[in-house]
Amino acid sequence: MSAPDLSPHATPDAASGTGARVPAAPRGLRQTMSDLHIWTGLLLGWLLFAMFLTGTVSYFKEELSQWMRPEIAHQADRPEAAVVAGRIAKTLETIAPGTTQWSLRLPDERHPIANAFWRVPPKDGAKRAFKDANFDPRTGLKVAARETPGGEFFYRFHFQFHYLPVAWGRWLAGLAAMFMLVAIVSGVITHKKIFTDFFTFRWGKGQRSWLDAHNALSVFGLPFHLMITYTGLVTLMTLYMPWPEMAGIESPAMKRQLTSEMNAFLQPAKPSGEAAPLASIEAMVREAERRWGPGSVARVTAANPGDAAARVAIARGEGGRLSMSPQYLLFDGVSGRVVEEKQGVGAAAETRGVMYGLHLGRFGDGATRWLYFLVSLAGTAMVGTGLVMWTVKRRQKLADPERPHLGFRIVERLNIAAIAGLPLAMAAMLWANRLLPLDLARRGEWEIHVVFIVWALALAHAVLRPPRRAWIELFVLGAAALALLPVLNALTTDRPLWRSLAQGDWAFAGVELVGLAFAALLAGLARRVARHRSKAARPGRARAIGTPARPAADTAAAVEGAR
Amino acid sequence: MNVTVSPTPSARRVGASSAGGLARLRAVLPLISRIVAAVGGGYALAALASVAVLALPVSRIQAVIGGMLGSFAVYAAAVVWVFAVRSATRAWIGLLVAALPLLPLAWSVWHGAAPAVSP
Amino acid sequence: MTHVASLLICVGAFAALAMATERAQQDVLERTLSRDATRALRIIGWALLLTSLAIVVGAQGWGLGLVSYSGHTSVAAGLVFLGLIARQRRKG
Numbered sequence: 124m125s126a127p128d129l130s131p132h133a134t135p136d137a138a139s140g141t142g143a144r145v146p147a148a149p150r151g152l153r154q155t156m157s158d159l160h161i162w163t164g165l166l167l168g169w170l171l172f173a174m175f176l177t178g179t180v181s182y183f184k185e186e187l188s189q190w191m192r193p194e195i196a197h198q199a200d201r202p203e204a205a206v207v208a209g210r211i212a213k214t215l216e217t218i219a220p221g222t223t224q225w226s227l228r229l230p231d232e233r234h235p236i237a238n239a240f241w242r243v244p245p246k247d248g249a250k251r252a253f254k255d256a257n258f259d260p261r262t263g264l265k266v267a268a269r270e271t272p273g274g275e276f277f278y279r280f281h282f283q284f285h286y287l288p289v290a291w292g293r294w295l296a297g298l299a300a301m302f303m304l305v306a307i308v309s310g311v312i313t314h315k316k317i318f319t320d321f322f323t324f325r326w327g328k329g330q331r332s333w334l335d336a337h338n339a340l341s342v343f344g345l346p347f348h349l350m351i352t353y354t355g356l357v358t359l360m361t362l363y364m365p366w367p368e369m370a371g372i373e374s375p376a377m378k379r380q381l382t383s384e385m386n387a388f389l390q391p392a393k394p395s396g397e398a399a400p401l402a403s404i405e406a407m408v409r410e411a412e413r414r415w416g417p418g419s420v421a422r423v424t425a426a427n428p429g430d431a432a433a434r435v436a437i438a439r440g441e442g443g444r445l446s447m448s449p450q451y452l453l454f455d456g457v458s459g460r461v462v463e464e465k466q467g468v469g470a471a472a473e474t475r476g477v478m479y480g481l482h483l484g485r486f487g488d489g490a491t492r493w494l495y496f497l498v499s500l501a502g503t504a505m506v507g508t509g510l511v512m513w514t515v516k517r518r519q520k521l522a523d524p525e526r527p528h529l530g531f532r533i534v535e536r537l538n539i540a541a542i543a544g545l546p547l548a549m550a551a552m553l554w555a556n557r558l559l560p561l562d563l564a565r566r567g568e569w570e571i572h573v574v575f576i577v578w579a580l581a582l583a584h585a586v587l588r589p590p591r592r593a594w595i596e597l598f599v600l601g602a603a604a605l606a607l608l609p610v611l612n613a614l615t616t617d618r619p620l621w622r623s624l625a626q627g628d629w630a631f632a633g634v635e636l637v638g639l640a641f642a643a644l645l646a647g648l649a650r651r652v653a654r655h656r657s658k659a660a661r662p663g664r665a666r667a668i669g670t671p672a673r674p675a676a677d678t679a680a681a682v683e684g685a686r
Numbered sequence: 687m688n689v690t691v692s693p694t695p696s697a698r699r700v701g702a703s704s705a706g707g708l709a710r711l712r713a714v715l716p717l718i719s720r721i722v723a724a725v726g727g728g729y730a731l732a733a734l735a736s737v738a739v740l741a742l743p744v745s746r747i748q749a750v751i752g753g754m755l756g757s758f759a760v761y762a763a764a765v766v767w768v769f770a771v772r773s774a775t776r777a778w779i780g781l782l783v784a785a786l787p788l789l790p791l792a793w794s795v796w797h798g799a800a801p802a803v804s805p
Numbered sequence: 806m807t808h809v810a811s812l813l814i815c816v817g818a819f820a821a822l823a824m825a826t827e828r829a830q831q832d833v834l835e836r837t838l839s840r841d842a843t844r845a846l847r848i849i850g851w852a853l854l855l856t857s858l859a860i861v862v863g864a865q866g867w868g869l870g871l872v873s874y875s876g877h878t879s880v881a882a883g884l885v886f887l888g889l890i891a892r893q894r895r896k897g
Contacts, residue, residue: 152770159769304762312766335890343883346875353758360754366733367753370796371740381747445868469745471752477868478755486869490808494876501883 153313160309161513163302165534168510169541170299175503176545177281178351182484182496183633184274185233190634191556192268193616195236195259197628202260204229205412208423209405210263211237216401216429218265219243219254223391226424229408230260231440233630236268242391270567271556276574277549282359285571290362296355297363303352310341337512340505347498348505354482357475361385383465384472387438387449391426399431402459410461411437411452418442425456433457441485448476507542514538536585536593543597544581546645550604550638551577557615591652598649605642609635719774727781728764731788732757738791807864808873811857815881818853821846823885832893854878 164171180187189195201207207229215225225241228234240255257266272279279285283292341348356363372378382388404423411420421440427433433456441447453463468476480486484495514535521527527535555573559566585593612635613619623632736753740746764784768777823829825846830837838846857877862870 155769156766159766301758301761301765304758305765308762308766309769339883339886343879343886347879356758357755360757364733364736364754364757367736367740367750370737370792371746371750373798377747381750384747384751445872469748469751471748471755475751475755481872487872491869491873491876494808494873494880498876498879501879 153315156309156312160306160313163306163309164506164509165513167299167302168506169537170295171303172503172506172510172541173545174281174296174299175499175506176549177277179496179499179503180549181274181278181281182492182499183637184278186274186630186633187277188271188273188275189233189235189630191271191273191553192236192266193612193618193631194268195266197618197623197626197631198235198261199627201230201232201235204418204420205405205408207237207260207263208408208420209403210260211239211258212401212404212423212425212428214258214263214265215239215241218256220429222428223394224389224424224426225428226388226422227258228422229420231418231421231442236260236266269556269561270565271570272567276552276571282355285575293359293362297359300352300356303348304356307341307345307349307352311345314338314342334512337505337508340501340508344498344501344505348502350481351499351502354478357478358482360475383449384468385449385475387422387424387436387451387465389424389426389434389436389453392432392434394427394430395432397431398429399433399457401425401428401433401435401456402454404435406459407435407437407452407454410454411439414452415439415450428456431457434462441480441483443486445480445486446473446476447480447483447485448473510534510538510542535590536582539585539590539593539597540578540582543594543601543645543648544578544585546641547581547597547601547604548574548578550601550608553608553634553638554604554611557611594652595649598645598652602642602645602649605638605645608638716774720768720777723774723777723781724765724768727778728761728768731764731781731785732761734785734788734792735760737795738788740795741791807861808877811861811874812877812881814853814857814860815877816884818850818857819878819882819885820888821850821853823889825850829889832889832896 208227211227215222215227219225219241222241222243225239227239228237230237237258237260238255239258240253243252243254245252257268258264259266276285282296283289284295285292287295361368368378368381372381379390382390404425408420408423412418419439419442420437422436422438424436424438425433426435428435435454435456437452437454439450448468449465450467451465452461453465454460455462467473484492487495514531517531517534518524518527521531552570552574555570559569559573563569581597584597588596609620618628618631620632620635623629623635736757739753739756740749742749744752764781767780771777771780824833824838825843827837830843858870858874861874861877864870865873
């Protein structure tokens with residue numbers, strides 16, 4: 124028998140998906156790979172779209188966080204890292220007395236406040252528990268800003284979603300990533316001539332334009348898409364493939380060695396029970412900066428602070444170096460002397476560090492970050508065009524275009540809810556950030572609830588309205604939400620867009636400006652759908668899905684356009 | 687891209703006029719078999735390979751990390767293989783053939799052979 | 806600055822490589838160029854790609870340089886591709 128026919132209804136004799144009883148033609152590798160590509164792309168396509176969109180946005184999560192904490196004034200210059208570390212260590216002594224471990228992340232250009240978490244006694248049989256807080260680097264005290272998850276929400280959603288136990292969410296993300304990886308490989312095999320046909324895609328009009336758009340986005344971004352997918356799996360590889368560790372790590376000492384090759388987290392050893400004041404954190408950070416350069420310290424972790432057995436790890440940041448492998452200095456917590464220096468890691472660990480670094484993209488300068496953002500956005504559009512293309516192609520084959528079968532309807536509605544609904548839901552979070560009362564209990568969680576409430580409403584909208592109307596309406600709502608964001612901000616804070624621009628506060632202004640750009644994109648998409656609608660409404664015209672001739676305005680608009 | 691396969695059954699007609707549910711079931715079994723081979727068998731092979739790597743004469747810690755790093759490539763390759771070959775049976779055979787040399791290596795590692803090189 | 810220079814050179818490179826294909830020649834120039842001209846365009850295209858690589862690696866080292874370069878090539882190829890589409894649509 125020749126290559127498999129993956130259609131679920133096929134009898135061994137069916138040649139095509141229409142159920143005709145013809146002797147089977149050999150299907151060939153490209154055909155089966157095409158089928159595999161479609162299935163792996165479609166089954167979790169909406170999840171992948173959400174992962175890509177939230178991932179794209181996460182490259183600027185620090186800027187989003189700044190925008191979402193307008194109480195923290197724009198600071199043109201930052202106090203010295205060493206001084207900040209010392210201040211916050213002192214604060215932690217008072218707010219987290221007796222904790223066995225705290226970890227403090229120092230502020231940097233993109234993230235002007237400090238963040239620390241510390242261990243607290245676990246309750247209800249949990250293995251461990253932590254509390255965390257944000258700190259003002261100038262005072263060392265807890266920051267007085269509205270309670271919000273900031274851009275971190277999109278970042279975490281990207282790999283563990285929400286409302287799910289963390290492990291489940293990460294497993295689901297890993298599954299989706301594997302589907303993506305197989306979709307990429309099967310897509311390349313199917314389109315074997317991608318490199319020879321580099322510029323000779325059919326760029327005509329008509330339904331081919333969907334294929335061309337999807338192909339173009341996939342091919343031009345191929346290095347990135349492949350890299351981002353594989354490295355994404357690598358970031359959580361200890362969860363997905365625990366077997367080598369289970370088989371090969373034979374003692375707690377070995378386990379500590381393994382961990383130290385991958386992150387700088389300091390595990391607290393047994394406390395001695397004898398109290399001793401913690402040595403100067405400020406001096407430790409200065410020592411690290413002496414060795415690595417100014418501004419190089421990212422994180423300070425203390426184990427058993429206030430105890431004679433205290434240890435402090437000063438870890439190097441990710442800027443300017445590609446690998447995220449741990450580099451740290453370990454100090455004796457009482458005497459302040461360097462006890463151990465981790466300068467490098469082994470070959471496999473360094474490979475993993477580079478792959479991790481490639482995924483997070485924190486190594487680069489602003490221009491590199493923008494490149495990541497743009498190519499990642501193209502990847503998002505790649506997934507979106509793939510999903511839409513499926514309905515476009517199936518629509519040709521519908522027996523009765525007015526009454527499509529259930530599978531088609533499901534895909535069509537989910538496409539709308541994902542591609543048009545998610546941007547709206549994400550914009551809703553920014554609105555909630557400005558509008559929710561500051562003293563609302565669990566305000567931060569409510570900002571997140573708003574995202575899902577709006578997303579659910581968008582899904583309902585997508586189901587209840589005729590598809591074309593739903594596309595247009597949701598795109599327009601999303602465009603409006605983003606276009607009016609600067610207005611909302613000017614009305615609810617004292618940091619209107621013009622002032623941010625005048626001050627050179629590019630993070631704050633950037634969020635609103637990029638929001639405006641996205642609003643234009645969504646509005647453009649709404650217009651495309653609306654114009655196509657008037658074309659198809661002409662009597663006697665076959666329901667061909669053509670893209671109306673228009674000057675190619677901007678990249679994603681040209682390709683993420685709906686019917 | 688020639689897409690002639692519809693992932694949704696436009697062939698209710700086929701079902702209605704064929705020999706009935708049993709024929710449909712028998713037609714679907716190879717596909718289900720492949721899916722199991724790909725999703726389950728592929729993961730098993732990747733896990734096996736990631737453990738077998740520890741038998742290499744390299745630092746144990748680096749081997750553990752390396753095994754994890756490469757496992758996803760093995761998984762993806764296995765999935766593509768399962769759907770590329772001509773029958774479900776061949777798919778399973780291929781997975782077993784790939785697993786065969788890895789099994790004794792993984793077994794020896796799992797049952798506590800001391801690391802070939804110091805960690 | 807390096808980024809801009811590298812990106813622009815990549816755009817030039819891909820434009821040259823695109824113009825070295827018959828399809829693009831028909832679309833843009835409405836005729837096919839001579840074989841020598843086509844070969845020259847291809848050589849220029851690849852040379853520009855290498856130049857761009859040299860610039861980026863020279864400025865950022867191999868690790869960061871290769872990463873930036875792959876970003877530049879992706880974006881540049883996309884821009885040229887879109888330019889060709891835009892031209893086609895405007896004509897037809």
